Amino acid sequence: MASPGPDCPPCAGPDTNDPLATAAVGSVWLTAQRSAAAQRRGRFVAGSGAHPARMLPAIAAHAIATYSRPGDLVLDPMCGIGTTLVEAVHASRDAFGVDLEPGWVALARANIALARRQGGTGHGRARCGDAARLAALVPPPMRGNVALVLTSPPYGRTMHGRVEHRRGPLTKFANSYGPPNPASLARRGLVGLTDGLTAILASCAQVLKPGGIVVVTARPWRRDGLLVDLPGAVTTAGIAAGLAPIQRCVALLAAVRDGRLIPRHSFFQLHTVRKARRRGIPLQLIAHEDVLVLQRPAGDGRAG
Ligand SMILES: C[S@@+](CC[C@H](N)C(=O)[O-])C[C@H]1O[C@@H](n2cnc3c(N)ncnc32)[C@H](O)[C@@H]1O
Numbered sequence: 001m002a003s004p005g006p007d008c009p010p011c012a013g014p015d016t017n018d019p020l021a022t023a024a025v026g027s028v029w030l031t032a033q034r035s036a037a038a039q040r041r042g043r044f045v046a047g048s049g050a051h052p053a054r055m056l057p058a059i060a061a062h063a064i065a066t067y068s069r070p071g072d073l074v075l076d077p078m079c080g081i082g083t084t085l086v087e088a089v090h091a092s093r094d095a096f097g098v099d100l101e102p103g104w105v106a107l108a109r110a111n112i113a114l115a116r117r118q119g120g121t122g123h124g125r126a127r128c129g130d131a132a133r134l135a136a137l138v139p140p141p142m143r144g145n146v147a148l149v150l151t152s153p154p155y156g157r158t159m160h161g162r163v164e165h166r167r168g169p170l171t172k173f174a175n176s177y178g179p180p181n182p183a184s185l186a187r188r189g190l191v192g193l194t195d196g197l198t199a200i201l202a203s204c205a206q207v208l209k210p211g212g213i214v215v216v217t218a219r220p221w222r223r224d225g226l227l228v229d230l231p232g233a234v235t236t237a238g239i240a241a242g243l244a245p246i247q248r249c250v251a252l253l254a255a256v257r258d259g260r261l262i263p264r265h266s267f268f269q270l271h272t273v274r275k276a277r278r279r280g281i282p283l284q285l286i287a288h289e290d291v292l293v294l295q296r297p298a299g300d301g302r303a304g
Pocket of ligand 1: 051053054055056077078079080081082083084098099100101104129130131132151152153154155183184185186
């Protein structure tokens with residue numbers, strides 16, 4: 001990096017109106033120092049484990065701490081059981097969530113109420129609906145005031161669910177988002193998912209404040225052994241929705257101890273990798289999620 005020349009003006013202090021200027025941002029997030037079970041223990045109501053693809057609480061907490069401030073409004077347009085909303089309430093942010101499935105919305109509401117009982121000072125709400133129509137779902141005072149959108153899309157049926165192997169043959173459970181719904185992004189191929197994400201991110205852009213941030217997490221996804229470029233699809237969708245990509249980070253799903261990665265794979269992931277290796281495909285265990293960070297340009301000409 002070039003050093004500043006003699007004419008370089010003294011560095012201004014951080015711009016306190018810009019979350020990116022003041023946050024300690026690193027591109028590799030240590031988000032699995034504790035196991036998923038330890039992170040979730042006591043923070044979610046019974047029944048929450050039925051959701052097939054929940055975000056790690058530490059990923060949500062890190063994104064919220066990095067890209068928003070206390071008092072800000074955080075939105076998750078595909079909120080599931082409400083991990084984003086719970087972490088926002090605990091971090092003194094207000095939160096609004098939407099999910100297509102009434103069962104997940106009921107759990108998200110119960111989890112927000114639990115976070116409040118545990119001392120979280122933010123306010124949270126969740127509504128049932130299609131995230132491609134956020135302008136009609138988000139209450140008017142919130143429109144144009146969202147500081148951070150934090151979400152993770154559903155994808156690839158093979159990625160979801162839990163596996164029971166202690167009694168008898170391998171059985172998969174908790175691997176469905178709900179009944180088939182044409183508005184759902186679940187079970188779509190990459191093209192359908194990119195189109196659906198574009199509509200949802202465009203709808204997010206309508207309620208974001210100028211300069212507001214969008215963080216989308218995407219777990220590496222394979223189909224027939226081949227890597228599907230989900231992070232690329234998220235970026236393509238974001239640009240088509242009028243957002244500007246500003247960062248690409250990695251949220252670790254493995255712990256770091258004494259400088260080494262300690263995997264925290266599920267039984268199912270290990271089974272898949274071993275099966276692939278027996279067929280001569282040198283797969284590795286997944287140790288991270290991609291995190292795509294985009295921004296609504298301040299002068300994009302939209303209202304809000
Ligand atoms: C990966 S999960 C999100 C999980 C969430 N981050 C959590 O920790 O619980 C994706 C969610 O998107 C929801 N979904 C799919 N299509 C949707 C749509 N068009 N509008 C709103 N929600 C949708 C699914 O029902 C599912 O709960």
